[in-house]
Amino acid sequence: MSSEPLLELEAVWKRYLLGQRRGAVRVLVDALGVGTRERQHAWALENVTLQLRRGESLGIIGRNGAGKTTTLRLMAGITRPTCGSVRSRGRLASLLNVGAGFHPELTGRENVLLNGVILGLSRGEVRRRYDDIVEFAGLAAFMDTPVKRFSSGMYARLAFAVAAHADPDVLLVDEVLSVGDAAFQDRSLRRMLAFRDQGRAAIVFVSHNLAAVEMMCHQALWLERGQVRAHGPTADVIRAYLDAVDDDSETLGQGYLTVDSVAVLDNRGREAECLGGDEPFSVRVIGHAHLELIEPVFVVTVRGDHGPLFAGNMHIDGNWPSRLPIGPFTVECRFDVSKLRGGRYGVELKVKQNVRTNYYEPRIKARFSVAGDGEAPGGDVRAIWQSHCSSREPDVIMGRG
Numbered sequence: 001m002s003s004e005p006l007l008e009l010e011a012v013w014k015r016y017l018l019g020q021r022r023g024a025v026r027v028l029v030d031a032l033g034v035g036t037r038e039r040q041h042a043w044a045l046e047n048v049t050l051q052l053r054r055g056e057s058l059g060i061i062g063r064n065g066a067g068k069t070t071t072l073r074l075m076a077g078i079t080r081p082t083c084g085s086v087r088s089r090g091r092l093a094s095l096l097n098v099g100a101g102f103h104p105e106l107t108g109r110e111n112v113l114l115n116g117v118i119l120g121l122s123r124g125e126v127r128r129r130y131d132d133i134v135e136f137a138g139l140a141a142f143m144d145t146p147v148k149r150f151s152s153g154m155y156a157r158l159a160f161a162v163a164a165h166a167d168p169d170v171l172l173v174d175e176v177l178s179v180g181d182a183a184f185q186d187r188s189l190r191r192m193l194a195f196r197d198q199g200r201a202a203i204v205f206v207s208h209n210l211a212a213v214e215m216m217c218h219q220a221l222w223l224e225r226g227q228v229r230a231h232g233p234t235a236d237v238i239r240a241y242l243d244a245v246d247d248d249s250e251t252l253g254q255g256y257l258t259v260d261s262v263a264v265l266d267n268r269g270r271e272a273e274c275l276g277g278d279e280p281f282s283v284r285v286i287g288h289a290h291l292e293l294i295e296p297v298f299v300v301t302v303r304g305d306h307g308p309l310f311a312g313n314m315h316i317d318g319n320w321p322s323r324l325p326i327g328p329f330t331v332e333c334r335f336d337v338s339k340l341r342g343g344r345y346g347v348e349l350k351v352k353q354n355v356r357t358n359y360y361e362p363r364i365k366a367r368f369s370v371a372g373d374g375e376a377p378g379g380d381v382r383a384i385w386q387s388h389c390s391s392r393e394p395d396v397i398m399g400r401g
Contacts (some may be wrong), residue, residue, distance in 0.1 A: 090169025
């Protein structure tokens, strides 16, 4: 591991003007003296200092609007700090927005060649690695299609595949991977783990998926309204963050919902800590909604030692409830035969409205073990959702994890 930092932020501050117009419109308004009231500003980051060396990984966590993406944009050189300095060394690859760096009118093949050169590879290097990139993305049948017809998940898969094969010295990854399916997220996390463990790159990973951050990153940075609340070993920082989230919900009463219990049920509907690898099982969530939640999407993910294996996601088939009223609720997700290997597994719960709005931050809420030797889970594991609340009859929602 090199002792020279590949990425340095020193006393970085970032300020944005509120209600700022741009370009000719701003010049015209200023010249006419219209709306000349004093401009307001907001500090997105305040006095952030950190260093990252080859083989090190940093997870950045915090609520929406905490300054996580602003930090990545500064690291990537997309924007400049108001005060302080940002320095990077070597080849830098960033995945900050779905489809960033892709031209919508070009095909997947053409975008791979273009994006690879943008990331610092020669044309010959991109051509030699093209087959590996396409195989990793799993999009061979679509490479001659204009990417404007790609889904957000296809965008993310192709963008990550190019960045992962560009041999970056610094890799910046935002929440963009959340639009991929569980299998692709698992493959991507394994690739980043290989970068980390082989000392090939410094990695900065921003995600609301705290379990993935804990598995991926040696250290974590917790931001709150642009200020550093904690910076240190990942487990310690995440524990402090979750304690603060829980405390805020209880003392201020502003949490969207409270989860009272998450239980794993066997094929007969009984709570169980040990399951057979070839039997269906369910995950039951009992809680209380403090506010009426619009279009809540419950996501139950079964995680192994190296990341997510499969998930039940209400969003997959577009059949999530239009609302969840105030009051108690029970949500149950039943999984078909999953063929899990013998070992220990975690159950992660997340409740969201969309990619950027979480009603309940993802966290491991239950664990179970599997006896015997099963197969590695692969492909789709069918999920059936059932929800009960205080003001309506049960809904049965079919999905595919």
